[in-house]
Amino acid sequence: MSDSLFQLEKVGFQANGNQILQDISFTVNKGEVIVFSGPSGSGKSTLLKLIGTLLSPTSGKIYYRGTDLQKIDPVEYRKEVSYFFQNASLFDETVQENLSFPARIREEGFDRERAKKLLERVQIPETYLSKEVKELSGGEKQRVALVRNLMYQPKVLLLDEVTSSLDQENRAIVLDLVRDMMKDQQTKVLAVTHNQEEIDQASRLITIKGGKMEESK
């Protein structure tokens, strides 16, 4: 078990009397890129939120590196496992204030060099640091939000339809950075997507239908 990254055992989730997920069991091993697919409303986002601890299972267990998620300090867990979603919201402040937020909550200084490098990777000039978020386009906001998630290198990146509201150009920029993270810095990715190009990159495709899972690849 300790060699697995995540292990789900008969995970279920109920909300307002509805069984949204049922009996979800699978193991994610360390070198895998997992993509969750399936029809709209089938429970994919809910599953990713359970893994990201934004929600708690109402039945079953989730283990991270062999330890029950309920027994892991949430602050420590968030340092390793980063959840990034479609239309991630930035604070209504400057780009720098947003990018320094992860350091502020850890009472550390802002790593301007890292911010600069990551911004460059998503084709945003350093001068944007002093820009107000409300001056940015939708695609720029999503790219800045991704940079904010990566200011501390996560071990696992949970991506929930992060490119679905982006045009082709922005999508390519975001995917390129995610790919680099996976390659050079060994970040593991679990993603929910409808995009075929992203699905093709999966080493494993897990399909969720009506709250139940089918493994397809």
Ligand SMILES: Nc1ncnc2c1ncn2[C@@H]1O[C@H](COP(=O)(O)OP(=O)(O)OP(=O)(O)O)[C@@H](O)[C@H]1O
């Ligand atoms: N907190 C909640 N309370 C009640 N119902 C919920 C809650 N969260 C999700 N649902 C319902 O659970 C089902 C699964 O939602 P989920 O967002 O996980 O689907 P999805 O597969 O990610 O869909 P999409 O591809 O459209 O994003 C939907 O029917 C949704 O309405």
